[in-house]
Amino acid sequence: MKIITAKDYSNMSEIAASTILERVKQSSKITLGLATGGTPVKTYNYLINDYKNNKTSYQHVVTFNLDEYTGMKPTNPNSYHYYMEKNLFEHIDIPNNQTHLPNGAADDFELECKTYEQKIAEHNGVDLQILGLGSNGHIGFNEPGTAFDTRTHIVDLSSATRKANARYFDNIDEVPTQAITMGIATILESKEILLLVSGERKSRALEKLLHGEIDTSFPASILNQHKNVTIIADNEALKYVDISSSMIR
Numbered sequence: 001m002k003i004i005t006a007k008d009y010s011n012m013s014e015i016a017a018s019t020i021l022e023r024v025k026q027s028s029k030i031t032l033g034l035a036t037g038g039t040p041v042k043t044y045n046y047l048i049n050d051y052k053n054n055k056t057s058y059q060h061v062v063t064f065n066l067d068e069y070t071g072m073k074p075t076n077p078n079s080y081h082y083y084m085e086k087n088l089f090e091h092i093d094i095p096n097n098q099t100h101l102p103n104g105a106a107d108d109f110e111l112e113c114k115t116y117e118q119k120i121a122e123h124n125g126v127d128l129q130i131l132g133l134g135s136n137g138h139i140g141f142n143e144p145g146t147a148f149d150t151r152t153h154i155v156d157l158s159s160a161t162r163k164a165n166a167r168y169f170d171n172i173d174e175v176p177t178q179a180i181t182m183g184i185a186t187i188l189e190s191k192e193i194l195l196l197v198s199g200e201r202k203s204r205a206l207e208k209l210l211h212g213e214i215d216t217s218f219p220a221s222i223l224n225q226h227k228n229v230t231i232i233a234d235n236e237a238l239k240y241v242d243i244s245s246s247m248i249r
């Protein structure tokens, strides 16, 4: 794994955005895997600013998001559909039919998971996957204990994750108890992965990812077995991390 150290959240986001822009400009067709949560918001801001200033086009870009809460219509302000519209899609020229998120309001979740996997496969998999890191090591909504060979599936959210995400809801009881997420195997098939880590509250998790066991109890640990992962971490996130190169796998 390669680590890029950033000064702060803003600098991490700028580096992430320029990597995404470089890939988007280099290719005539590209599939991006996108994340939600607090971490990538500023990265998306940089992409929006670039679009305003430089008009980098997304007409040739297809996106697949990692996850969505179940029981939520795309119009619900707490849904990840809504998040993506507001934080990125409505500000750039990406065609609507080229953006994909799992449908949290589907009647048949099993079918929705299968269909989502099929669509990713039809686009030849994800070229560049953006990931955030849960404090408990989750990637997407794959919570501790998730098997490494999972495809898109329904998950029960851990109380740690529900607590962490309660900041977006009026109270914790409103945080859904389940979500649809790309599986760990789905994520690992991405050709390139960019993991964004910011803030002291993620530092213990980052240390565990870099130096702990590869084990399902810490889902992100499997990233050590992927051939093309770059971590962009800011100084706060590196607080408890030994990044002397001999220690990085």
Ligand SMILES: O=P(O)(O)OC[C@H]1O[C@](O)(CO)[C@@H](O)[C@@H]1O
Pocket: 035, 036, 037, 038, 039, 040, 066, 067, 131, 132, 133, 134, 135, 138, 139, 140, 141, 142
């Ligand atoms: O960026 P945050 O809000 O700390 O969340 C970390 C991760 O948890 C999630 O919000 C839930 O899966 C991801 O979307 C995100 O990458």
